[in-house]
Amino acid sequence: MIERRPSAARVRWRGELSVAQIAQLAGVSQPTVSKVLNGRAGVGDDTRRRVESLLREHGYRRPPGPPGTTGVEVLLSGMLSYIALEVVRGIEDVAATRDLTVSLTDIRRRTAAGQSWLEPLLLRRPVGVVAGFAGFTAEHLDLLDANDIPVVTLDPIGDVHPVPSVGSNNWSGALAATRHLLGLGHRRIGVITGPVKDLSARARLDGFRAGLDAADVPFDETLRRSGVFTFEDGRDLGLELLRRPDPPTAVVCGDDLQALGVYEAARLCGLRIPDELSVVGFDDIEQCAWAGPPLTTVHQPFAEMGAAAARLLLALAAGERPAQSRVELGAALVVRGSTAPPAVR
Template sequence: MPRQNVTLEHIAAAAGVSQMTVSRALASKPGVSRDKRDEILRIAAELGYVGHRAEQRSSDRRSQIVGLITAELHNPFIGELVAGVGRAARPAGYELLVYSLVEHDQPPLLSVLKLMQQVTAGIIALLPYEYRYLDALVAARVPVITVDQHGQYSRFPSIAADSYAGACMAMRHLIAQGHRRIAFITGNEHMASAQDRHRGYLDMLAQAGLPQDPALVVPGHYAKAEGYAAAQTLLALPERPTALFAANDMSALGALQAIRDAGLRIPDDVSVVGFDDIPAAEQQHPPLTTVRQPMQQMGRSAVNTLLALIAGLEAASPQIVLPTELVVRGSTAPPRRVTA
């Protein structure tokens, strides 16, 4: 069915409700439960409903504002992404409106979504953990690009770095140096990047014929404090690992501190590899070996893809995956003794 021919009647029939209920749900008016509203928005998005507001916008001059929704701003990785978005948007004549989610597992307030719908030409969603709100934006015909999520929410065009290949490079580096007991500090397993890095860790162990010891895999949640606690747990094992691979640099920085606090030396006693290459990675003593993500390039690619959608074009690719590279610094070295 052509999108311009989809009416409230079609949505109501598909949802099993009245046209009045559909109208109230699409307008975010009271009187419709959240679950039913989410279902109606999803059906409207799947049918390609345009609606009065979108038709009105198409005849007006497009807003020159790009919206960005992110889980947090204090994370250096996200800060670099946001910088990349801003540097690409402004030369194209767009300003940036940023909203940070207070609770990672909760959607933005309806008032925020309405503001985004009214004043932005499109939305870039950075690493959110709760995605249902995107249906409301799609139903309002607001173009949406996601960053990092290229699995579960593949119906949205996405930008990501090659986390799996990067994890494989990190593990090959440690294995080539002679490490056989390698621990992994996981990321936030709700996210595709964390899942890919975990998979790379396991696959490289299998490829090298090394055992997969569950005791060597500890959650880090992409955070420094959790990385510190994870490293403490690993160092307390009867046979501690000779190397740690952390799913991101922030958890790696926490691990570095835990190793120092335990009176151990880096890399003489324990080697450490991170992931991201945030500015603080090079400022450590010793500097952190890590996998570099093209963070600002990811932001620029997100803007370029979004601008194509705003112009009514198809995305060049539904999933753009940018390459990663291993940056070897002073935090890794061969183990003093190789454990079986």
Template structure:
């Protein structure tokens, strides 16, 4: 029976739909604590679907479902796209999303290793947690597990254990597509301006870049491979170093759009034209890529879709479902704009 049916729903109907006993459904209805989180979620969902009204005639207010979403950086267009996807999915599923920064004991470091954070979230009624691009320690992950707080990580910088559920993109194939595009334009001295060296996504993009060069019979020059932190300033610094080489690159694959914009600025300061003198490819396809001058050729990550998948995956974990895979990768694709062009005559450079 649905909420729109003319027949009044009973608690027995709700219990049957949720696959629990009538006493268990009554416990959830009355806010008792001796019910597992997964069972409570099933009963509350059935109460919502049936629009259950107690015998008093007053519709019972079902507690709002709340999950936490934390970022290590809320300023970037990347974070805003992820945020949009998660909050839209939350609105569709009736889940409130509380957004914040990752906490630290002294306000400066990454996530605190103590269990206090997980316990605080649990006592605040949070059902689960989504963490975006942060470093997680094994102690932190175990703290969430001990508190019974399901966790999903988007673009993790590290994977403290294989059981951590994560959502990302096809970084390896994206890196390969970027390098293959530059190779197809005749470039052979192709630099890699990477992000955090130990980050899983950065390593995958680097390996894809190297695979494309090797397939084309082009050796990887170690002087052309640098690492930063996915930010504009790092891109500017790496771009300056690369373009100061005795034999500078004719093209640069940057591991993020923000990094690519830093490379573009480094080229401008040296009086180089993009794409005539230097081709540049980014990674993400945020609004920065469209606003850049010239428009930035980049590897598109489906950031909003990654956010939606993360929220829906978290809800499945909360409901006690078994996932087919602990890691989900969404497809990337190359978006060609004005920052790349065929290799110019080197004699005229």
């Protein structure tokens, strides 16, 4: 039989069909096919024989891997360039000590182009994967696990998969932001959150509410808006809050893009920051210092998060059992020019 070689234009295992197509023919999931390919347990005898028969029928064999895996894969999805670069910088600092390379894949771009990201990744057989996007499914994790590729996730993360993760203390960061505004005298404070399915967004909302509770300030549900971490949502949701008959005197945002969107909403409403409206963001991206006025925000140590994720990942790849599966770094409030005492009305 003539062996087919994978080409750059067609990234697949050897054989006519992809993992997904073999799985469909066998009536099983892709992780099940991968377990059979790797000789892993957890597959019934009848199912294993059916899959193996299809693999033989289509001349489907795993290609030989490289002499030694030399890469760490970083998966991001349309993240801000500054955040991505800082995360990757931290990962590279650790990977370089083991002579490992670091590869970055933008999942959103590949998905929008109709391209697969998982099968090429499995073909490269990395040491491990650092995932910084919330769309990671149980099937993705099962396939990587079946191929002995460990995964560590970065915030934002969902809570449906028990995967080792690294993040900052979102709760305490939001608490510090809320206390800062309360200390300036604000009592009518609006909040714009990120996606409620993300643990990081929920933790920030909880920290905001804890700050209000500690000061005996009731949480006003009418001043809460939920969206995604974009400038456009910050602008549109900010307009909803600022056009109320009784608008807030300050707004806490789920991230800096939302906060910069609130800047635009304030401009459209003819409000001056911070004289008539105080705004606080979250992340401390580089654009915060360039805004007019510079944005008060919560700093996340992205490079340190990347380094911590890489150390945890390499420990997992070495077969070690980490002392903790969740690493949480500190988040610190950075006070700039976008916050001031509320105007006397």
